Amino acid sequence: MEHRRAFSRLAAPAAAAAAALLALTTACTAGTVQGRPGASGLRDPYFPKAGNGGYQIEHYDLDLDYDPAGGELNATAVITARAEQGLSSFNLDLSGLEVEGVTVQGEGARFNRIGRELTVRPAEDLKKGEVFRTEIDYRGKPKPITDADGAEEGWITTEDGAVGVGEPIGSMAWFPGNHHPSDKATYDITLTVPKGYEAVSNGELKSRTDTADGRTEFAWHSPEPMASYLATAAIGKFKVTTGRTPSGVALYEAVTPGEAAASAPALARLPEIVEWGSRRFGPYPFGTAGAIVLPAETLTYALETQTKPVFSGAPDEKLVLHETAHQWFGDSVSPKSWKDMWLNEGFATYAEWLWSEDHGGTTAQQYFDAFLAGDTAVDKDADSDWDAFPPADPPKAKDISENPVYYRGAMVLQRIRQEVGDEKFFALLRGWAQDHRYGNASTAEFTAYAERTTGHDLKKVWDVWLYGEGRPK
Numbered sequence: 180m181e182h183r184r185a186f187s188r189l190a191a192p193a194a195a196a197a198a199a200l201l202a203l204t205t206a207c208t209a210g211t212v213q214g215r216p217g218a219s220g221l222r223d224p225y226f227p228k229a230g231n232g233g234y235q236i237e238h239y240d241l242d243l244d245y246d247p248a249g250g251e252l253n254a255t256a257v258i259t260a261r262a263e264q265g266l267s268s269f270n271l272d273l274s275g276l277e278v279e280g281v282t283v284q285g286e287g288a289r290f291n292r293i294g295r296e297l298t299v300r301p302a303e304d305l306k307k308g309e310v311f312r313t314e315i316d317y318r319g320k321p322k323p324i325t326d327a328d329g330a331e332e333g334w335i336t337t338e339d340g341a342v343g344v345g346e347p348i349g350s351m352a353w354f355p356g357n358h359h360p361s362d363k364a365t366y367d368i369t370l371t372v373p374k375g376y377e378a379v380s381n382g383e384l385k386s387r388t389d390t391a392d393g394r395t396e397f398a399w400h401s402p403e404p405m406a407s408y409l410a411t412a413a414i415g416k417f418k419v420t421t422g423r424t425p426s427g428v429a430l431y432e433a434v435t436p437g438e439a440a441a442s443a444p445a446l447a448r449l450p451e452i453v454e455w456g457s458r459r460f461g462p463y464p465f466g467t468a469g470a471i472v473l474p475a476e477t478l479t480y481a482l483e484t485q486t487k488p489v490f491s492g493a494p495d496e497k498l499v500l501h502e503t504a505h506q507w508f509g510d511s512v513s514p515k516s517w518k519d520m521w522l523n524e525g526f527a528t529y530a531e532w533l534w535s536e537d538h539g540g541t542t543a544q545q546y547f548d549a550f551l552a553g554d555t556a557v558d559k560d561a562d563s564d565w566d567a568f569p570p571a572d573p574p575k576a577k578d579i580s581e582n583p584v585y586y587r588g589a590m591v592l593q594r595i596r597q598e599v600g601d602e603k604f605f606a607l608l609r610g611w612a613q614d615h616r617y618g619n620a621s622t623a624e625f626t627a628y629a630e631r632t633t634g635h636d637l638k639k640v641w642d643v644w645l646y647g648e649g650r651p652k
Contacts, residue, residue, distance in 0.1 A: 180346055180482050180505075180524065180580060214265030214304035219296050221359050224518045225576035228295070229348050230359025231270040234260045237310070238364055239407075241354050244371040244394075245378075245414055247340045252276070253318045256354050259310065266305040271297045272348070273355040274333065276319040283313050297355055321353045326577075330479045338435075338474045340376060340415035344482050344489055345408040347517055347579070356407050360513045361619050363404035370412055371396045377417040379433045381410060381485045383467050401485065403465055404617045406513045411484035413471045424450040424468070426457065431469040431487065438472045441493035446470055448496050452503050452534075459533065460504075461609040464511035464616055468503065470494070483527075485510045497531055504530035507612045515621040520579045521570035521645075522625060525588020532589060547593040550586055560586060566650040571622045590651075591644045598640060599633040607632055 217233020240257040258271075274295045281290045283301035291298045297315075305311050321334035321343075332349030335342050343353045351358045370378035374395050382401030389395050417433035424430065430449065434442050449468065457463045467486045475492030482489045483505030490498065508530075509523035532543040541549075541557055549557035550565055565586035573579050596604040610632055611625065626645070630637050643651045 180480055180502075214262075214267040214306075216298075217264070217266050217269035219270045219298070221361065223359060223516050225573075225579060226348060226359075226517060229272065230362060231272065231357050233264050233266050233269050234262050234311075234357070236260045236357050236362055236364040238366070239354070239356060239410075240367045242369045242371075243353070243412060245341065245412075247373065247376065247414060250320045250336060250341070251318070252321050252334075252353065254316075254354065256315045256317070256356070258313045258315070258356065260313065260357075262305045262307055262309045262311060265307050266301070268298055268300040269305075271299065271313075271315070271355040272351040272358040273297045273317070274324060274351045275322050276317045276353075278355075279316040279318060281313065281315050284311055288313075295351060315355050317355070324349050324352050335477060337415055337477050340372075340413070342414070342471070342473055342477065342489060343410070343412040344478065344484065345410060346482055347408055350407045350410055353412065354410075358407045360406040360408060360517070361515050363406050363513060363617070363619065365403070366399075366401040366405055366410060368399045368401075368410070368412060369396060370399070370414065372414050375416070376414055377419055377433055379411075379413045379417065379419075379431075379471055379487065381405060381487060382465075383429065384431065403485075403511070405485045405510070409483065409485040409510055409513075411471065411482075411487065411489055413473070413489065415473070417471075422450070424453045424463075426454060426463075428453055428463050428465075429467040431467055432472075433487075434470070434472040435474050437474060438493045442470075442472050442490075445494050445496045445499045446472075449499060449503065452500050455534065455537070456504060456507060456530070459530075459537075459605070459608065460507045461613045464506060464612070468506070470499065483509055483523075500534050501527045501531055511617055512612060512615040513619050515619045515624075517576070517579050518571070518573070519620070519622050520573070521584045521588035521591070522620065522622065524580070524585045525570060525591060528585045528589040529592045532593075543593050543596070547590055550590060565590075569646045569648065571645045587644065587651075591640065594640045594644050595629060595633075595637060598637060599635045603633040603635075 220228035221230035223229050238259040242255045244253040281288045281299055286302040289300040323331035323335055324333040325331050332344050333352030368380040371394050372378045374393050378397040380399035382399050385400045386398045418436050418439050420432045422430040453463050453468050465486050469487040471487050471489045473491050478491035481498055481502055483502045488502035504527040508526035514522055532546045536542040549561045553562035555561050563582045565582045568574055568583050570583050570588040626641050
């Protein structure tokens with residue numbers, strides 16, 4: 180993500196939720212399974228009610244029919260998951276929208292709504308290890324979720340359509356799910372819109388079909404695992420261009436016509452950026468790359484939605500580079516919790532420094548020195564509060580996208596480079612991306628990996644730069 184944001188905590192009336200869950204699950208299904216309710220949150224350090232326990236989702240199949248004129252969404256979500264315990268009930272995160280019916284394993288299931296929690300009780304308890312299919316029919320006018328700083332995520336209407344964006348918890352505004360980055364899944368997202376509109380999502384466009392009632396159906400497929408906050412659905416009168424990078428990665432760009440001319444210079448560098456990243460960080464992790472450019476001021480940030488980052492207005496080269504770098508760091512290798520956000524943003528910021536260095540501009544060391552000296556002639560943010568807190572330990576939820584996570588996070592990487600030298604450092608970047616490809620990783624896993632693969636004791640780097648209070652020296 181770019182344009183540092185503050186995030187609100189995900190609030191839920193815990194006592195009311197507990198009472199409702201007790202009422203829903205007092206009777207056990209007869210038989211030998213004797214499941215218990217799955218947890219209604221994963222106790223993330225900043226968003227404790229985000230996500231749900233007791234299962235892992237393997238695949239989302241979302242069928243979304245959207246009317247831009249009325250703002251009405253008519254949808255079905257089919258979720259394939261694996262029970263990690265015997266389950267008498269389980270929760271899904273969903274904000275707003277009316278649930279019309281739920282089935283589990285083809286049988287009608289009881290359900291209840293408390294705040295942003297949809298509690299589902301199957302007709303029969305689910306066994307540990309059982310792969311089960313839940314189908315949810317829902318509809319309504321999806322709405323944004325407003326963060327503490329006034330920024331909006333979730334479902335945002337535009338001049339001629341809408342966009343779904345989800346970091347950190349906004350995807351629950353347009354589809355039910357296990358909305359925590361630790362539960363990644365594959366996706367099929369089908370978008371049906373009036374004829375004349377384009378509908379864009381993650382992954383590959385498998386088909387585009389005109390229906391008998393004057394609408395167009397776009398079927399998108401994401402075969403690589405994706406955290407739900409990286410899912411997107413963008414609907415508008417986009418200008419679409421396609422192509423391939425020199426190494427064969429498919430490109431798909433959807434640009435609001437009014438932003439096409441201003442976007443062209445930066446997007447023209449996208450093939451080169453993908454190829455450069457593949458050399459520096461290892462093979463590009465997905466089958467497609469691209470961009471979605473919305474009307475200016477639709478959002479107050481850009482977001483690294485998987486395979487097709489979302490930009491609000493025409494991006495510059497630096498922003499395209501940053502969000503594309505996230506495809507390795509954040510998208511393919513995703514954080515285990517929101518406390519690990521620096522593994523996304525510190526790495527993408529360092530990629531900016533490295534791109535500049537590799538193209539004859541300011542070097543990573545010069546950026547590092549400029550931040551230490553507060554030299555705004557090198558970077559306008561060099562005198563910012565980059566030292567306000569340790570990047571691996573943001574004080575509150577609103578701080579996970581603040582300057583220390585980006586800039587001091589990047590400085591951590593430069594300190595490793597100083598300690599181990601270029602050969603081992605760049606092998607570390609490539610190895611980290613490759614060895615954790617399509618998975619999740621924590622800060623503790625990164626620090627252990629860095630020491631093991633470089634053979635260096637980096638405790639002072641961690642103590643001073645990653646976890647230390649105050650301004651490092």
